[in-house]
Amino acid sequence: MNELRFVRLGFGADSVDYQEAWDEQRRVHAARFADEVPDTCLMLEHPPVYTAGRRTAPEERPLDGTPVVDVDRGGKITWHGPGQLVGYPIQKLPRPVDVVAHLRRLEEAMIAVCAEFGVVTSRVEGRAGVWVLGDPVEQRPKLGGLSLDFDPRVNDSEFDPRLNGPEYAPSNAGQRREDRKICAMGIRVAKGVTMHGFALNVNPDTSNFDKIIPCGIRDAGVTSLSYELGREVTIADVLPVAERHLRAVLENAALAPRTVEKATA
Secondary structure, three states: OOOEEEEEEEOHHHOOOHHHHHHHHHHHHHHHHOOOOOEEEEEEOOOOEEEEOOOOOHHHOOOOOOOEEEOOOOOOEEEEOOOEEEEEEEOEOOOOOOHHHHHHHHHHHHHHHHHHOOOOOEEEOOEEEEEEOOOOHHHOOOEOOEOHHHOHHHHOOOOOHHHOOHHHOHHHHHHHOOOEEEEEEEEEEEOOEEEEEEEEEOOOOHHHHHHOOHHHOOOOEEOOHHHHHOOOOOHHHHHHHHHHHHHHHHHOOOOOOOOOOOOOO
16 A cells, blocks of 8 residues: 555645745655655635646647746646636656556545535546536537537537637537536656646636637536536535545555566567
């Protein structure tokens, strides 16, 4: 068993500025690499901020010039803010590091959290994070009076939902009964130690995602526990549940190095 400690950095009125949390991640990361601290998960809430991972394309950023913090994690652009539970697991992994396995463990924990609150979630192949799956395409409501067979997002790589009315907004994906992300993931591994992590939408104002193309995905949207349940759920409700499931998954994981196939002559 791998000991995991939780550090609650701040929530609500005490939410933690992104740069401050990033600096703390790096401090704990260095201490974990030196075996001065055990595996540690920082739990917190951020004031409103957009952050962009290394793969973010220029056209996915806010159209109105809203500031964006560029970070060293994987993934693309997202929003953090009130009503979103953020967790940064800083964990030492065996080398060569299996990054995908670490990501899958975080997804597993968040799927269990959502299930405990009564929200069925899943993974989507090729898309990191935890998702509420939408209806089959043929059962979804029409957009703009057109059949989904003519949905411009399907075949137009330049289609921008931010310029085409609220019916295409990421925050309205639930009304469209499309796939919608409830928990975003973005991680980095340096010197065999993980950084960054997950952002679970508990009860945020999801319209903040409408300024960007969240995670670079144009044909799906975002949601929250509160929206899916039709009732208010708070960070205080979710925090102990999230810690319990993270502990169950991360402490009991059978960590193994990534399998490297040797080249044959």
